[in-house]
Amino acid sequence: MPRMSRHTINFLKGMAFLSPWLVGVLVFTTIPIGLSLYYSFCNYPLVQPPVFVGWHNYHYMIHDRVFWISLNNTLLYALMSLPMGMVIALALALLLNANIRGLSLYRTIIFLPSLIPLVASAMLWLWMYNSKLGLINITLRSLGIAHPPPWLTSTHWAMPALVLMSFWSLGNTVVIYLAGLQDVPRELYEAADLDGANLPRKIWHVTLPSISPVIFFNLIMGIIGSLQTFTQPFIMTQGGPIRSTYLYTMYLYDNAFTFLRMGYASALAWVQLLLVLALTALAFWTSRYWVHYQGR
């Protein structure tokens, strides 16, 4: 039997150590992704064998009114929650970066909501949005607003209510901004001070360019996250009223597990992936104009 070279033995040992991960990726990620691509060209009710139908699912999507409604709702949600969420998170991070008393307490308070499970926070916000007994409307009434909005039952207010709620769990984003802010070289601020820059100018000309890679990272994560939002509307509004909060992932889920149209759901998932890819690519393309990396 020929002796294996030391290099081969090392390679095999390495592969043996890697094998749990490799098997995991293959079985739980690569194969399902491949299968979902195949199923997207099939009629597949999950409990019966798939039948190949070519581009039918994608063609159906074009004429599917509910597909467009859910896509429109999702883009609207992303458009409302992402920029506002990023601005609020950055503002909070700037405040938490200041040298004030009780800083750790404030940081804990801001971060704490992001540790609460999504289902629990959705249940909590259901109560907050109750038009009679909810904290928000009680506060609004005490401020003199006689008819505060019926948050979750109105087609006009249900989506803004979900967006507003999304700001509650910005803790993770704030922490990432905070880490970026603490990496901004102090010399740049000292130089800005010498040039007589005031606080807004320092933020605009020093802080934002310095943390632009962090902003970019949060933007990419935000795009992906907001296009995949599911739990909150699923629990709080079930997509209603009149599908005004029916998001893309909810339609995908309903098709897969309620309507038993796994083939169509797979096609929806691939369109979602392409959408996320396109938006991420767009963000990467624009990044050359506004993201500055140190040392470049």
Added chain:
Amino acid sequence: MTRHLKHPKPIIAGQLDAGAPTRSGQKRRWRRYLRMAVSTSMALAAALVLAFGPRGVVKAPPHTTVVEYWEKWNGTEGHQMAEIVNDFNRTVGRRDHIFVRYISTSSIDQKTLTAIAAGVPPDIAGLWNETLSQFAALGCLKRLGAMAKSYGITAASYLPVYWRGCHYHGHLYALVSTPAAVALLYNKAIFQADAARLRAAGLNPNRPPRTLKELDRYAHALTIVSPGGQILQAGFVPMTSWYLGDLWMWFGGHVWNAQTHKFTLTSPAVVRSFQWIRKYSQWLGPQAINSFQSGEGNFDSPENPFLAGQEVMEMQGPWMANYIYNFAPHMSTLRWPKSAELKLPLSQRYQNYSWAFAPFPSAVPGLKDVSYCSFDCLCIPRGAKHPRSAFAFIAYVNQQPVMEKLCALHGKNSPLAQVSRNFLLHNKNPYIGVFEKLAASPNARSFPPVPIGPQLKAELGITAERVGLLKDTPRHALAMAQARLQRLYDAFHAMQLRRQAITGAGRGYNP
């Protein structure tokens, strides 16, 4: 500038431990002891919980067939079903060496479906009637006709509406675990408190409305709106009903023609039912209805709008009696405590309640005792390992005394043709007779046997919302829903036929 640090004093090995213990050394030792004590006690507690703590899975006795039973109920209703399972395991199960393992799970239909697809289904699944046709059409369920016959369970054993509901294309796919019927729940106390207003409107405060027109008049008389347009007390609001998408049943309508395989959402009776919903929204205003709905508390809480006195009349099922007793006991114990009341004749028992049930009035003259009869059912999924043993349990649940025990515990009517006097007279819900009468009526209706049932339910609900919030006219909204549903059904139907031709699968589908 280079900083020159002083060379630190060298530490001699063992110097820290040598001599008298320092204060910081003592502190450190105490901290170490404390850490050890905390971690030891935590480990001990964990070991004790593991050894003697509650068990998630009940151990089956040796040499028995274990039947896995997945059910949607948790909480009180789950415990009550578990009680029936325990009864079975103690009696029939012990005799026939069958052990039923009850597993309470959420999203029962989705979990059952994925388990069937994976080839590891439970032996019994507790599904809803509204998904039964979908499951049956896709061949997910075993046909139970022959087994039912061998246990003497036939059409004669059941009330027709439930027996029909358990079938799909002439085959039996399920038997009922607990049924329900929908009736009018009304607050007798508010009827009396607002008697003057009712009388002024020419209405009788001592009885519920008997026709839909009368219901409208009662609703008008009992509704209180603030000067700002907020609904303070709603006589009746269709938009808050769980059965908003099923109201066409009370108008004599049909949404599905099984002969022609066509949806009939635009038929005059269905359109009229949606016009009726719209009429209420035009009267109260969609804003006020939105506000009212948004202010409702949780159903299973004292803030439930009926219990809080915000809604005077509602469409409800028989289970509401349990909820009222649990969350507003004062409404069910006006004169006697519960234990004393149960011994009294029915005519007296009614006096103990500030609420009552009556048939929900129909819109069509002469069409009496209309009700939507939904039910929870027991099915045997395709690929179940022990179908015969599973059916032994299903048949046990369908014995009259067992069924009556379960239905009485859940506060529901019985699906069986025979009902004991005891069940009617000494039920915790004194109005159970109303539901028995409704379920036995020739006008009792079940969910249409459509293989795309979930889509039908979703579209009907959304259409009703569109109409109720005045976003669309009934005719147009229904036409849109009909077009979408028909397209979905036609695609489903064509695909099932094609699948049959190609793979031979979908034998359960019988167009």
